[in-house]
Amino acid sequence: MKLSRISDIRRRELRQAAFAVLEREGIAGATLEKVAAQAGASKGIVLHYFRNKQELFEHAMREANAVLCHAVIARLRRARTPMERLDAVIEGNFEEHLFLPPLCHAWLSLCAEVPRDDKLARIQKVIHARMRSNLLSGLRGLASSVEADDIALGVTALIDGLWLRLGLQPGSVSREQAIRQVKEYVAGRLAMRRPAAVGLASAG
Amino acid sequence: MKLSRISDIRRRELRQAAFAVLEREGIAGATLEKVAAQAGASKGIVLHYFRNKQELFEHAMREANAVLCHAVIARLRRARTPMERLDAVIEGNFEEHLFLPPLCHAWLSLCAEVPRDDKLARIQKVIHARMRSNLLSGLRGLASSVEADDIALGVTALIDGLWLRLGLQPGSVSREQAIRQVKEYVAGRLAMRRPAAVGLASAG
DNA sequence: CTAATAATTGTCCCATGGGTCAATTCTTGA
DNA sequence: TCAAGAATTGACCCATGGGACAATTATTAG
Numbered sequence: 482m483k484l485s486r487i488s489d490i491r492r493r494e495l496r497q498a499a500f501a502v503l504e505r506e507g508i509a510g511a512t513l514e515k516v517a518a519q520a521g522a523s524k525g526i527v528l529h530y531f532r533n534k535q536e537l538f539e540h541a542m543r544e545a546n547a548v549l550c551h552a553v554i555a556r557l558r559r560a561r562t563p564m565e566r567l568d569a570v571i572e573g574n575f576e577e578h579l580f581l582p583p584l585c586h587a588w589l590s591l592c593a594e595v596p597r598d599d600k601l602a603r604i605q606k607v608i609h610a611r612m613r614s615n616l617l618s619g620l621r622g623l624a625s626s627v628e629a630d631d632i633a634l635g636v637t638a639l640i641d642g643l644w645l646r647l648g649l650q651p652g653s654v655s656r657e658q659a660i661r662q663v664k665e666y667v668a669g670r671l672a673m674r675r676p677a678a679v680g681l682a683s684a685g
Numbered sequence: 686m687k688l689s690r691i692s693d694i695r696r697r698e699l700r701q702a703a704f705a706v707l708e709r710e711g712i713a714g715a716t717l718e719k720v721a722a723q724a725g726a727s728k729g730i731v732l733h734y735f736r737n738k739q740e741l742f743e744h745a746m747r748e749a750n751a752v753l754c755h756a757v758i759a760r761l762r763r764a765r766t767p768m769e770r771l772d773a774v775i776e777g778n779f780e781e782h783l784f785l786p787p788l789c790h791a792w793l794s795l796c797a798e799v800p801r802d803d804k805l806a807r808i809q810k811v812i813h814a815r816m817r818s819n820l821l822s823g824l825r826g827l828a829s830s831v832e833a834d835d836i837a838l839g840v841t842a843l844i845d846g847l848w849l850r851l852g853l854q855p856g857s858v859s860r861e862q863a864i865r866q867v868k869e870y871v872a873g874r875l876a877m878r879r880p881a882a883v884g885l886a887s888a889g
Numbered sequence: 890c891t892a893a894t895a896a897t898t899g900t901c902c903c904a905t906g907g908g909t910c911a912a913t914t915c916t917t918g919a
Numbered sequence: 920t921c922a923a924g925a926a927t928t929g930a931c932c933c934a935t936g937g938g939a940c941a942a943t944t945a946t947t948a949g
Contacts, residue, residue, distance in 0.1 A: 513938085523899070524938090525939095556832065638858075641850070726927080738908090
């Protein structure tokens with residue numbers, strides 16, 4: 482039926498509007514009226530499609546995550562070797578049309594609310610788990626299980642940190658720089674833990 | 686005169702109260718009344734010592750930064766070799782009584798407002814500059830200038846990322862884990878870029 | 890065409906929050 | 920002791936924001 486279609490469309494529009502407002506105003510300045518204005522609708526409509534403000538922004542976070550995720554998945558599909566899978570995840574996290582200050586600002590605002598919103602925390606947990614799993618799908622072919630776990634943690638932290646840098650000082654880190662940073666990190670750690678592969682003997 | 690003393694004391698109390706509220710409530714939930722209550726005073730007193738809400742939280746950020754900074758400086762003073770200086774910065778950033786979820790939550794909230802508050806942005810910039818300078822004081826003895834710059838960026842990002850992890854999923858990363866992560870990152874990158882030092886010839 | 894149902898709006902309510910201000914209570918120096 | 924000035928309070932104002940709701944306007948099925 483078409484009726485449910487319309488409601489789906491509205492909900493998506495509002496999710497996106499909410500995210501746009503978050504980009505501009507941050508969580509402290511994000512109001513239902515601004516979201517409504519952004520979507521070109523009235524405030525009433527927002528609360529018609531979402532139980533309350535919290536729920537709206539939870540859906541906004543899901544939305545943003547889905548976009549991020551899609552970029553990685555697309556690249557992952559084309560990857561064949563473990564190294565390619567790893568690169569897919571890394572490069573996917575810094576896509577040109579995503580690695581931008583406004584997106585980062587909105588993301589930061591949502592992260593800042595995680596400790597006080599169980600739903601957000603849960604979403605965040607899922608995101609991190611998938612990220613980790615994506616990384617491990619590449620790393621397992623390149624290091625022991627324990628090492629892979631450890632490197633995956635490092636990679637996620639490094640990626641998050643580079644995003645944070647972008648948010649705090651736009652322009653201080655370029656997409657290429659970021660990708661190179663993470664790749665060199667991985668290379669460094671892989672080279673370290675596998676001295677045998679480079680032709681050196683032993684070492685503890 | 687003692688009068689100015691009292692005002693200094695009050696201002697510090699209020700800064701700290703503001704930060705405590707930020708830990709609990711986040712930037713969206715931080716109000717002047719809560720700060721006043723936290724400090725055991727009335728709302729009026731808050732605006733007596735600070736021009737407005739913004740100014741209060743800017744001072745709260747300075748306060749928090751000073752504490753963080755102090756930990757690093759203290760360790761840095763005792764360091765002798767470049768490597769020790771590096772370790773001082775790394776370990777100082779994960780001090781036991783600082784690397785805690787609440788502190789991280791407050792920090793996150795402040796970072797989320799940086800894009801909309803020039804003063805916060807400026808403070809953030811100073812913090813990052815000093816962090817970078819502290820790192821370089823150790824790194825310059827261990828790598829070329831260009832490499833040192835690059836590694837410094839990586840280290841700051843990695844440290845920020847690990848803090849973020851702590852904030853998003855308390856318990857998912859321990860102080861020791863974090864320190865080890867950063868140290869292995871540095872070791873990996875240093876080992877990579879200086880094959881000559883390990884006894885191998887040349888390489889690009 | 891029309892009844893029923895969904896979409897949408899605008900108004901209203903009430904709580905909260907930032908900020909002002911006059912009034913009151915210390916301090917303190919003479 | 921007492922006046923001057925600082926510290927502190929509480930009441931007040933006004934704008935804003937979240938949310939409820941009745942009223943109005945499409946839609947759509949029969």
